Amino acid sequence: MKRLYCIISILLVVSLFTIGLMAQDTALVMQAAPVETSMSSALLSADNAAWNNIQPRPIHLNRTPPLYTGDPIDDSYRPTATAQFARVGEDVFVRITWTDESRNSSGKGAKYPDAGEERIYPQHTENTSGFADALCVMVPQKRGPHTAYPSMMMGDTQEPVDLYFWRAGEGFSMLGAHGRETVEKVANAPVEGGESRQDSSWSVVIRLPGITAHTPVCFAIWDGGREQRDGLKYFSIWYEVE
Amino acid sequence: MPEHQYAMVMDLNKCIGCQTCTIACKKQWTDGDGMDYMYWNNVETHPGIGYPRSWHSIGGGFDKQRNLQPSPLPAKEDYGEAFEYDYGQRLYGGRKKPVMPHKTPTYTPNWDEDVGGWDTTNPYYFYLPRICNHCTHPACLEACPRKAIYKRTEDGIVLIDQERCRGYRYCIKACPYKKIYFNEVTGKSEKCIFCYPRLEKGQVNACAQQCVGRIRFVGLLDDPDSPVYKLVKGYKVALGLFPEKGTVPNVYYVPPFNPPKQGRAGTSILEDSRLPLDYLVYLFGPKVKDVIVFLEYELSRAQRGEKSEVLQLLIGRDDHVRYKIVPDVMREAAPQENAGDFGAAPAGPPLEIKGSPIASYIDSMSNGNGSPLTASFEGTDSCAPSACGGCSIASTCGINTSNGGEA
Numbered sequence: 001m002k003r004l005y006c007i008i009s010i011l012l013v014v015s016l017f018t019i020g021l022m023a024q025d026t027a028l029v030m031q032a033a034p035v036e037t038s039m040s041s042a043l044l045s046a047d048n049a050a051w052n053n054i055q056p057r058p059i060h061l062n063r064t065p066p067l068y069t070g071d072p073i074d075d076s077y078r079p080t081a082t083a084q085f086a087r088v089g090e091d092v093f094v095r096i097t098w099t100d101e102s103r104n105s106s107g108k109g110a111k112y113p114d115a116g117e118e119r120i121y122p123q124h125t126e127n128t129s130g131f132a133d134a135l136c137v138m139v140p141q142k143r144g145p146h147t148a149y150p151s152m153m154m155g156d157t158q159e160p161v162d163l164y165f166w167r168a169g170e171g172f173s174m175l176g177a178h179g180r181e182t183v184e185k186v187a188n189a190p191v192e193g194g195e196s197r198q199d200s201s202w203s204v205v206i207r208l209p210g211i212t213a214h215t216p217v218c219f220a221i222w223d224g225g226r227e228q229r230d231g232l233k234y235f236s237i238w239y240e241v242e
Numbered sequence: 243m244p245e246h247q248y249a250m251v252m253d254l255n256k257c258i259g260c261q262t263c264t265i266a267c268k269k270q271w272t273d274g275d276g277m278d279y280m281y282w283n284n285v286e287t288h289p290g291i292g293y294p295r296s297w298h299s300i301g302g303g304f305d306k307q308r309n310l311q312p313s314p315l316p317a318k319e320d321y322g323e324a325f326e327y328d329y330g331q332r333l334y335g336g337r338k339k340p341v342m343p344h345k346t347p348t349y350t351p352n353w354d355e356d357v358g359g360w361d362t363t364n365p366y367y368f369y370l371p372r373i374c375n376h377c378t379h380p381a382c383l384e385a386c387p388r389k390a391i392y393k394r395t396e397d398g399i400v401l402i403d404q405e406r407c408r409g410y411r412y413c414i415k416a417c418p419y420k421k422i423y424f425n426e427v428t429g430k431s432e433k434c435i436f437c438y439p440r441l442e443k444g445q446v447n448a449c450a451q452q453c454v455g456r457i458r459f460v461g462l463l464d465d466p467d468s469p470v471y472k473l474v475k476g477y478k479v480a481l482g483l484f485p486e487k488g489t490v491p492n493v494y495y496v497p498p499f500n501p502p503k504q505g506r507a508g509t510s511i512l513e514d515s516r517l518p519l520d521y522l523v524y525l526f527g528p529k530v531k532d533v534i535v536f537l538e539y540e541l542s543r544a545q546r547g548e549k550s551e552v553l554q555l556l557i558g559r560d561d562h563v564r565y566k567i568v569p570d571v572m573r574e575a576a577p578q579e580n581a582g583d584f585g586a587a588p589a590g591p592p593l594e595i596k597g598s599p600i601a602s603y604i605d606s607m608s609n610g611n612g613s614p615l616t617a618s619f620e621g622t623d624s625c626a627p628s629a630c631g632g633c634s635i636a637s638t639c640g641i642n643t644s645n646g647g648e649a
Binding site: 068069129170 | 273276310385388410
């Protein structure tokens with residue numbers, strides 16, 4: 001009898017643990033690994049070995065439907081993406097790594113090496129039809145736990161969002177929004193981060209300040225090679241950072 | 243709808259393809275970084291490929307259900323390269339390097355200049371100067387998800403807010419005329435601004451100011467005193483480009499109506515066409531035939547020594563005939579009785595129109611009485627020899643300009 005009770009107890013513990021794990025997955029919680037403050041600068045490097053010690057978690061991406069006339073239909077392709085979180089106090093460093101076969105950068109024109117002092121245009125436009133790969137991390141301006149998440153469509157009037165934006169070839173910038181078509185650049189708000197391109201994938205690190213426990217975050221990825229820009233992109237649902 | 247609409251008319255019979263307008267615009271507006279390949283004003287040979295390559299056949303505008311019909315984005319190669327040279331070496335170095343552009347040319351804005359068409363013994367072409375059409379229903383404006391493009395209420399000029407633009411380029415795909423350009427250095431789209439800072443000071447557009455052929459007429463389309471009103475709504479001799487695209491352009495063209503064949507000067511284009519009429523219909527729509535009929539009739543009248551006010555207006559020797567610029571401050575003080583109605587002729591003087599000129603012509607022909615046209619515009623210089631400075635049609639209109647305009 002004692003043996004039976006023992007087996008039942010073990011099964012019960014295992015079951016509860018499994019249910020707990022499932023519940024955690026249902027809540028889409030992302031654990032942020034605590035890291036020493038001294039590691040901050042290292043973490044800003046997307047290919048620093050410090051990231052090897054932090055468990056990557058898969059991010060499931062969706063694609064927006066065609067929004068405007070002429071948008072391509074969904075070709076069912078999705079990049080494979082992972083996220084790693086490291087916490088230094090209330091700042092969280094997130095490294096997103098995703099597959100992208102083609103490197104598409106935003107150019108800033110080309111200088112002509114042979115034009116000398118008499119050149120007419122110091123910088124030329126070289127590419128009129130290309131679009132850049134890009135990443136955005138969206139965080140509600142109101143940090144901390146939410147009973148209802150802000151709209152995936154750039155937040156709401158009552159729930160404005162911060163948009164930590166990276167574009168290949170241009171770097172990082174800070175945007176803000178309070179609903180669709182309200183995205184504006186935020187002046188004097190530098191974003192810290194780093195990028196790395198290896199094989200057929202991008203890794204981008206962004207420092208997110210003031211991420212208290214259970215603050216929701218979500219991600220968007222643009223594939224420039226597929227002419228993605230604006231609302232045409234891959235996006236995740238909300239995750240909570242612990 | 244805007245309260246007023248600035249418009250431009252270009253008389254293609256007078257354009258000599260000298261590109262002075264192109265350079266005037268280039269020096270005024272597009273000599274900054276990333277603007278090397280941009281020509282907000284360009285002049286291209288037609289029939290021809292155009293700038294950007296095949297712009298007139300790749301799409302844009304609206305279909306009949308008012309759905310946008312975006313085209314593919316033109317690549318840099320379709321616009322052509324802005325070549326650079328080793329100016330320092332060539333001008334000062336003298337190291338015997340060849341005078342070659344920095345890249346091997348494969349296409350340029352005027353790649354097929356003066357090529358045109360050819361049918362056995364008859365070569366033909368004409369020049370088509372192009373700027374943004376500042377459309378009444380701009381497809382670019384409708385396509386922009388950022389609402390960065392707007393049409394000014396005070397004068398109908400279409401502009402791109404450089405603060406809001408994020409370089410998505412839906413506007414370029416939507417524009418049937420491909421008159422919006424992407425600046426890779428700024429990451430934003432840019433276009434012709436109809437020289438609004440000049441207009442606001444009472445000065446005409448730079449392209450018109452410098453035009454040696456005096457082909458351009460500028461004014462408000464709802465101002466009965468303006469030359470563009472007279473040509474577009476009065477005489478109805480100026481037509482928009484590709485009207486079937488549905489954007490209602492506000493740049494109009496007087497079609498080339500009588501280029502003579504060798505040894506057959508003066509023969510009607512409708513009887514013995516040098517330019518293929520089908521091509522003009524392709525560009526300007528079926529109304530081009532009516533315009534040609536009317537202009538040829540006016541030309542025959544002038545050749546008989548009769549008065550042709552429309553031809554005199556098209557000669558446009560003096561600035562005050564070709565331009566009527568109304569600075570903001572004057573427009574704001576003016577009565578608004580005609581505001582917002584661009585589809586019908588505003589009522590009241592000083593414009594006096596006694597029936598449609600073309601209708602009058604057809605009536606006169608059917609009556610067989612050969613009576614002169616009854617269209618009359620006050621304030622328009624008559625076709626008196628003393629007022630004639632000569633133009634590209636002078637050789638066939640019967641006015642001899644070599645003796646001071648005496649017929």
